[in-house]
Amino acid sequence: MTIPKALTLNATFQFQQIGVIRSCYRQKFGIPRQPGIVTAAEATLELLPPFNQENLVRGLEGFSHIWVHFIFHQTMDEGWRPTIRPPRLGGRQRMGVFATRSTHRPNPLGMSVLELQSITSGSGRLILHLGAADLLDGTPVVDIKPYLPYADALPGAEGGFAPLPVVMADVKFTDQAMAQCLRYEQRTGRKLIQLIEQVLGQDPRPAYLHKTIGRQHGTALWDLNVVWECIDECFLVKELEQRVEQ
Amino acid sequence: MTIPKALTLNATFQFQQIGVIRSCYRQKFGIPRQPGIVTAAEATLELLPPFNQENLVRGLEGFSHIWVHFIFHQTMDEGWRPTIRPPRLGGRQRMGVFATRSTHRPNPLGMSVLELQSITSGSGRLILHLGAADLLDGTPVVDIKPYLPYADALPGAEGGFAPLPVVMADVKFTDQAMAQCLRYEQRTGRKLIQLIEQVLGQDPRPAYLHKTIGRQHGTALWDLNVVWECIDECFLVKELEQRVEQ
Numbered sequence: 001m002t003i004p005k006a007l008t009l010n011a012t013f014q015f016q017q018i019g020v021i022r023s024c025y026r027q028k029f030g031i032p033r034q035p036g037i038v039t040a041a042e043a044t045l046e047l048l049p050p051f052n053q054e055n056l057v058r059g060l061e062g063f064s065h066i067w068v069h070f071i072f073h074q075t076m077d078e079g080w081r082p083t084i085r086p087p088r089l090g091g092r093q094r095m096g097v098f099a100t101r102s103t104h105r106p107n108p109l110g111m112s113v114l115e116l117q118s119i120t121s122g123s124g125r126l127i128l129h130l131g132a133a134d135l136l137d138g139t140p141v142v143d144i145k146p147y148l149p150y151a152d153a154l155p156g157a158e159g160g161f162a163p164l165p166v167v168m169a170d171v172k173f174t175d176q177a178m179a180q181c182l183r184y185e186q187r188t189g190r191k192l193i194q195l196i197e198q199v200l201g202q203d204p205r206p207a208y209l210h211k212t213i214g215r216q217h218g219t220a221l222w223d224l225n226v227v228w229e230c231i232d233e234c235f236l237v238k239e240l241e242q243r244v245e246q
Numbered sequence: 247m248t249i250p251k252a253l254t255l256n257a258t259f260q261f262q263q264i265g266v267i268r269s270c271y272r273q274k275f276g277i278p279r280q281p282g283i284v285t286a287a288e289a290t291l292e293l294l295p296p297f298n299q300e301n302l303v304r305g306l307e308g309f310s311h312i313w314v315h316f317i318f319h320q321t322m323d324e325g326w327r328p329t330i331r332p333p334r335l336g337g338r339q340r341m342g343v344f345a346t347r348s349t350h351r352p353n354p355l356g357m358s359v360l361e362l363q364s365i366t367s368g369s370g371r372l373i374l375h376l377g378a379a380d381l382l383d384g385t386p387v388v389d390i391k392p393y394l395p396y397a398d399a400l401p402g403a404e405g406g407f408a409p410l411p412v413v414m415a416d417v418k419f420t421d422q423a424m425a426q427c428l429r430y431e432q433r434t435g436r437k438l439i440q441l442i443e444q445v446l447g448q449d450p451r452p453a454y455l456h457k458t459i460g461r462q463h464g465t466a467l468w469d470l471n472v473v474w475e476c477i478d479e480c481f482l483v484k485e486l487e488q489r490v491e492q
Binding site (some may be wrong): 010011012014015016017018034036048050051053054055056057058059060062063064065067069076082083089094096097098099100101105106107108109111113135140142143144145146147148149150151152153154155156158159194207 | 256257258259260261262263264280282286294295297299300301303304305306308309310311313315317319322328329341342343344345346347351352353354355357359386388390391392393394395396397398399400401402403404405424
């Protein structure tokens with residue numbers, strides 16, 4: 001076939017940031033591998049100048065969900081890998097990078113479908129309020145599109161090696177940790193207990209640690225480090241530590 | 247909130263082409279506004295070096311559908327527009343660019359979910375065969391991801407101002423056009439008649455032309471120019487012309 005003359009093959013394209021994500025996820029460890037699982041993880045998307053004009057999102061409020069296209073900024077300097085060990089396969093099998101949603105892609109482009117709860121504006125700021133996000137705080141956004149159920153929802157599609165959602169595990173708290181959580185919730189208004197239950201319940205451990213017992217883990221949520229351990233098939237939250245943001 | 251130090255706001259990102267689309271659509275006019283409508287429009291995605299290695303797509307064959315992320319290369323030099331008149335609203339109402347799938351976006355990024363029919367390789371070429379594509383021939387591709395029904399299919403999502411798929415209109419052929427179509431199908435093996443029925447049936451005319459009658463249109467499909475007219479609520483194919491590819 002003839003190659004269209006208008007375009008050189010192996011072209012490059014410059015993308016600019018249009019917005020930034022603010023979320024409870026301050027580190028990669030603990031972030032659910034798909035959106036919609038951790039419903040307590042609300043996030044915001046702030047549009048940056050010159051994209052912080054209300055007319056750019058006119059009509060978007062009629063959609064319950066949006067696609068957010070973003071950059072895997074924390075891993076992009078590590079480059080891409082031809083094959084990946086998906087967590088769903090227990091980390092034992094290698095799959096091609098294009099058969100996964102891995103962050104280590106030739107172009108570090110991520111996409112998430114997120115619930116659009118509301119849009120607020122004022123003082124020159126335009127903010128989309130999102131539900132059940134799976135995005136790191138500070139994530140640069142490059143595009144927003146409406147979710148069109150008639151075009152995007154294919155419930156009959158075959159899901160390859162990841163056909164089912166994560167099964168949630170039990171999460172328990174020590175008396176000390178529960179008291180700390182309740183004080184934090186009262187002070188900040190954030191649903192911390194539910195957030196911890198959902199983040200730990202989907203088992204954030206990498207596959208190679210799934211069989212280790214008695215190992216202490218720390219997961220960064222908001223300005224906290226949540227200290228926990230896997231004991232008897234459940235996750236025990238031991239205490240909360242104040243994080244020093246770098 | 248504090249701005250993460252690792253990232254400058256308003257950053258830019260360089261994306262590289264990983265593949266190229268080959269399709270029957272040689273001009274923007276006539277391309278369906280969503281994939282999945284024109285099932286006769288098969289297309290291929292050829293991965294370009296160094297991405298033409300089989301291990302990069304290992305496991306992808308287990309998925310019935312894939313997301314293809316591409317560049318709106320034909321309109322990207324025209325820049326973006328803050329608001330758009332979506333065809334579904336009859337071209338009368340303006341919506342924010344982020345509330346539409348318009349090609350004139352701040353970053354010219356497109357996404358389509360497409361049926362993955364097969365993957366073939368040989369002589370250093372790696373080709374994905376796709377069904378019901380809505381992509382222009384020569385479209386540069388920047389990413390491929392598996393379609394995950396449990397995460398991506400939200401049949402209950404609310405679809406704003408575009409809740410329903412297109413209603414297909416009747417397409418008829420003059421005797422001359424039908425004879426030309428049959429000869430073309432016999433010579434090339436391409437399902438031209440079905441392709442024309444589906445492409446015209448979803449009414450490719452811009453909204454401002456919906457009420458004009460007796461106007462002759464030309465739609466480029468493969469190496470042909472399909473000449474047609476809208477008469478009595480149906481589309482009449484009058485003849486096929488050989489196109490000279492530029």
